[in-house]
Amino acid sequence: MEWQEHGLTMLPLGTLFSAVRLPQRLVLAVTGGLGPSPEVDAVLGKALGGGPVICDPHGHRYYALVPASMPTTWHQAVDDWRVVDVDCLGRDTYLGVPRVDLTAFDQRTYASYWAVPMPSMATLCAPIAVARLIAVGRHQLTERADEERPA
Known part of the structure; x- marks a missing residue:
């Protein structure tokens, strides 16, 4: 009913799946984009093997849906990722999940959408693919910061 009325519903994390919250600046550092776009979504989909x-x-964020166990099995990496504002959300957290037909950025509403649609109910992003994306984004952000620093 919430999907019909609002285009979004809140789902609990940590049972069927969890989510890695990625700041938009990190995603754009990897994809080379300037903001949400079909091009950014395509690169993101390729980098994450088509995972949702x-x-x-x-909110200037992306959420990669991952196995429910990731917050505990990757806890040490998750602690390291916090310096670039990445977090792994699991139990006791809810995520706003858009209707499955909302698959494109709408400049009029700025509503949440599926940047990479879920190909099937059982398909999630591989934790290693998410970790690689974060590592590349972190590297890109560090390089940019070094270039912008006065000599």
Whole structure:
């Protein structure tokens, strides 16, 4: 009913799946984009092997859906990722999940959408693919910061 009325519903994390919250600046550092776009979504989909990703343009964040166990099995890496504002969300957290037909950025509403639609109910992003994306994004952001630093 929430999907019909609002285009979004809140689902609990940590049972069927969890989510890795990625800041938009990290995603754009990897994809070379300037903001949410079909091009950014395509690169993101390729980098994550077609695993599902939700974009929240209003909050400037992306959410890669991952196995429910990731917050505990990857806890040490997750601690390291926090320096670039990445977090792994699991139990006791809810995620706003858009209707399955919302698959494109709408500049009028800035509503959340599926940047990479879920190909099937059982398909999630591989944790190693997410970790690689974060590593590349972190590297790109560090390089940019070094270039912008006065000599």
